[in-house]
Amino acid sequence: LSPPVVLVLAGLDPSGGSGILADAEAIRSLGARPVCVATALTVQTTRAVRRWEPVQPALVQESAHALLLEENPRAIKIGMIGDARIAEAIAKLLGPRRDLPIIVDPVLEASSGTLLFKGTLQQARDAYLLLSAHAMITPNLLETTALLNLAKQPQDAAAVEHAARALVAKGARAALVKGGHLAGDPVDVLAMGGAAEHFAGSRIHAHARGTGCRLSSAIAVGLAHGQSIREAVVAARRFVREYLTQATVLHT
Ligand code: PLP
Numbered sequence: 001l002s003p004p005v006v007l008v009l010a011g012l013d014p015s016g017g018s019g020i021l022a023d024a025e026a027i028r029s030l031g032a033r034p035v036c037v038a039t040a041l042t043v044q045t046t047r048a049v050r051r052w053e054p055v056q057p058a059l060v061q062e063s064a065h066a067l068l069l070e071e072n073p074r075a076i077k078i079g080m081i082g083d084a085r086i087a088e089a090i091a092k093l094l095g096p097r098r099d100l101p102i103i104v105d106p107v108l109e110a111s112s113g114t115l116l117f118k119g120t121l122q123q124a125r126d127a128y129l130l131l132s133a134h135a136m137i138t139p140n141l142l143e144t145t146a147l148l149n150l151a152k153q154p155q156d157a158a159a160v161e162h163a164a165r166a167l168v169a170k171g172a173r174a175a176l177v178k179g180g181h182l183a184g185d186p187v188d189v190l191a192m193g194g195a196a197e198h199f200a201g202s203r204i205h206a207h208a209r210g211t212g213c214r215l216s217s218a219i220a221v222g223l224a225h226g227q228s229i230r231e232a233v234v235a236a237r238r239f240v241r242e243y244l245t246q247a248t249v250l251h252t
Pocket of ligand 1: 012018019042044049107111112209210213
């Protein structure tokens with residue numbers, strides 16, 4: 001039995017900490033085969049993003065179209081999209097493919113502070129919400145605050161749940177809002193179909209990049225293997241936890 005294919009549309013971080021190299025690493029290690037389209041090229045080391053350029057929307061669309069036709073992906077993961085034109089090209093391409101599970105991990109800003117979307121915050125919001133229609137979305141609290149235009153970042157599990165439900169109300173099939181930026185122990189909340197489930201975690205003090213990329217890619221692998229959204233989330237959280245634990249060992 002050949003491994004299922006997962007199609008990734010995301011940014012290239014040449015240092016491999018995040019972006020499509022991290023996605024491909026996670027996908028392969030979980031028993032699926034990654035095929036990747038770069039939406040943006042970043043100039044980046046393990047320290048910081050220096051600058052970046054979006055890839056031509058037509059090139060992104062052509063590449064993804066060819067892979068969709070010839071590689072038969074079982075799930076799609078979308079990370080950094082770069083600008084509104086690329087988002088529109090992807091939305092047009094994927095519109096007729098609502099049969100495939102799609103996971104959108106919005107990317108607005110690097111931890112080093114560089115903005116990773118060219119355009120206004122409103123355009124970024126519209127672009128990621130457009131792509132998350134009928135898809136699963138996995139924002140952290142900063143991204144959630146931006147996507148929902150909240151006055152302040154959710155501060156507790158109840159506010160995280162409220163935000164996850166609000167993303168579903170805006171059209172996402174499911175929303176996993178990651179509580180890693182909460183004070184104290186993190187809680188992730190999965191909202192879908194009128195219900196919400198809390199996943200409590202304990203904080204791991206690790207110096208690790210690309211955890212969001214890896215989590216969303218791992219969820220895509222689970223769905224490609226035919227798991228339910230909930231099963232895929234449980235397995236992906238375990239996978240990232242192991243990654244963080246190893247990072248702790250590497251950096252201490
Ligand atoms: N570069 C790319 C291509 C990314 O996808 C991301 C985040 O997802 C980053 C840079 C930023 O990563 P970090 O927040 O670890 O700096």
